[in-house]
Amino acid sequence: MRALLDPTRLTRYDGLALGVRRGMGTRPGDRRVPGRPQPSGIELEAHAAYTPGDDLRHLDWNALGRLDSLLVRRFTAEREVIAHILLDGSASLGAPAGDDKLGAACELAMALAYVALRSGEAVQLALLGDATGHAPLFRQRGNVTRIAEWLEARRAEGTFAFAAAIEGYVARHPSPGVALLISDFLVAPEEIERGVRALSERGYESHLLHVIGPAELDPTRAFTRAVLTDAETGERRPIALTDANLARYRAALDAHLDAIRAIADRHRATYGRLVAGAEVVSLLTGELARAGVIRRR
Numbered sequence: 354m355r356a357l358l359d360p361t362r363l364t365r366y367d368g369l370a371l372g373v374r375r376g377m378g379t380r381p382g383d384r385r386v387p388g389r390p391q392p393s394g395i396e397l398e399a400h401a402a403y404t405p406g407d408d409l410r411h412l413d414w415n416a417l418g419r420l421d422s423l424l425v426r427r428f429t430a431e432r433e434v435i436a437h438i439l440l441d442g443s444a445s446l447g448a449p450a451g452d453d454k455l456g457a458a459c460e461l462a463m464a465l466a467y468v469a470l471r472s473g474e475a476v477q478l479a480l481l482g483d484a485t486g487h488a489p490l491f492r493q494r495g496n497v498t499r500i501a502e503w504l505e506a507r508r509a510e511g512t513f514a515f516a517a518a519i520e521g522y523v524a525r526h527p528s529p530g531v532a533l534l535i536s537d538f539l540v541a542p543e544e545i546e547r548g549v550r551a552l553s554e555r556g557y558e559s560h561l562l563h564v565i566g567p568a569e570l571d572p573t574r575a576f577t578r579a580v581l582t583d584a585e586t587g588e589r590r591p592i593a594l595t596d597a598n599l600a601r602y603r604a605a606l607d608a609h610l611d612a613i614r615a616i617a618d619r620h621r622a623t624y625g626r627l628v629a630g631a632e633v634v635s636l637l638t639g640e641l642a643r644a645g646v647i648r649r650r
Contacts, residue, residue, distance in 0.1 A: 357463040357501040365634045366464055370472030372648040373434050373531055374558060434531060435477055435490070436469040437557070438462050439522065440507065441536035442480045447509030448584040449575050452566030457629035458535045459504040461562060464633045465533050466491070466500045472650060474531075478503060479522060481536070482513025512585040515540045519548035529556030537564050542612040549620045559622035560646055561613065566629045572602065 403412065403423035413424045440462055446455040466476045471494060478500065480486030488503045519534075532552045538545055538561070545561075552559045568575040578593045592598065610626075617624035623644045627636050641647045 357460060357504055358498065362634075363464075363467055363497070366468050366637065367471065368650055369468045369637060369647050370650045371434070371436060371465075371469050371474055371531065372645045373474070374645065434474045435526075435528075436465065436474045437477045437479065437522075437526065437530045437532045438465055439479050439481055439519070439532060439534045440504075441482075441534075442486070442507050442509055443482065443512050444510050444584040445512075445537055445539045446564070449566055449568045451575065452568050452629045454537055454564050454566050454629045455507065455509040457627055457631075457633075458537075458564045459507060461564065461627055461633050461636070462533075462535055463497075463501060463504055464637060467497055468637070468647065470494045470496065476500065477526070477530070480507060481515070481522070482511070482518040509584075515544040516547035516551070520551045523551050523555045523557070527555060529558075532557040532559045533562060534559065535562045535564060537566075537569075538609075538613055542609070542616060545613060546616045546619075549616055549622055553620045553622070559617075559620065560641075561617050561622055561624045563610075563613065563624065563626045564629060565626060569606070570628065573599070 401424065440458060442455065442458075446458060448454075462478065466478065469476050470491065476491040476496070478488040478491075488500070491500060515536075534548075534552075549559055549561070573594055576594070580589055580591045582589050594602075614624045616622070623641070623646050625636060625640045625644065625646070627633065637647045642649075
């Protein structure tokens with residue numbers, strides 16, 4: 354795993370911010386949320402007809418003089434946004450070992466946490482499937498060291514019920530936020546959809562960030578004939594990468610990737626893919642920037 358606090362790498366994210374569209378919490382904060390006018394604030398957004406009980410301090414006396422109507426000013430809402438970085442740390446992230454998918458996932462999580470803190474958002478880190486694997490809620494830019502230490506302590510081990518883990522998480526965190534779900538998504542599409550639905554129903558803005566290994570895209574990089582062991586179940590199966598087997602594998606992989614993207618589309622989520630070993634900054638400033646997940650400050 355790369356050193357997550359490498360300043361040369363982190364400073365490449367200094368001009369970036371999260372492009373939040375939904376998932377605003379209820380706690381007052383610095384993020385302005387157009388479209389949800391409120392009685393007080395800094396930036397005037399709209400007017401509304403006066404109704405008994407409205408704060409008279411917000412009456413627009415100029416409008417009264419021009420229109421002979423009692424109107425009250427409404428201001429742009431200001432809310433705290435929590436970036437929930439949900440990390441899959443199951444054993445499949447450690448296979449194939451040479452791909453270091455967990456290292457790539459942690460580097461991506463570090464980059465997103467860094468961007469979120471620098472753009473004024475709070476950060477909540479959680480290890481999926483482990484109800485105790487939660488870091489504290491971070492709100493200060495200086496917390497990047499603690500975030501790096503938490504991520505560097507993660508290990509790819511065990512297994513969990515994907516959808517149930519997400520459902521459990523949103524039950525513990527019912528206030529909406531931005532969910533940055535980092536996984537290799539080696540589960541049935543039905544499980545992925547159930548988890549994304551749970552986030553959507555709670556009002557989360559969801560982003561599916563798929564970490565995939567080079568050897569998963571092209572298994573001939575790792576072997577041509579071997580006995581494979583499932584990293585999570587221990588099941589063993591001999592396989593030879595004949596042309597026919599490779600064709601079946603690639604068709605199944607393409608179908609799985611298409612299914613994940615379709616799930617994202619159905620639930621107004623974003624889908625982005627990081628090949629382990631590739632530059633994280635290229636994902637942030639490329640695919641995620643085009644999708645509006647990342648913006649320039």
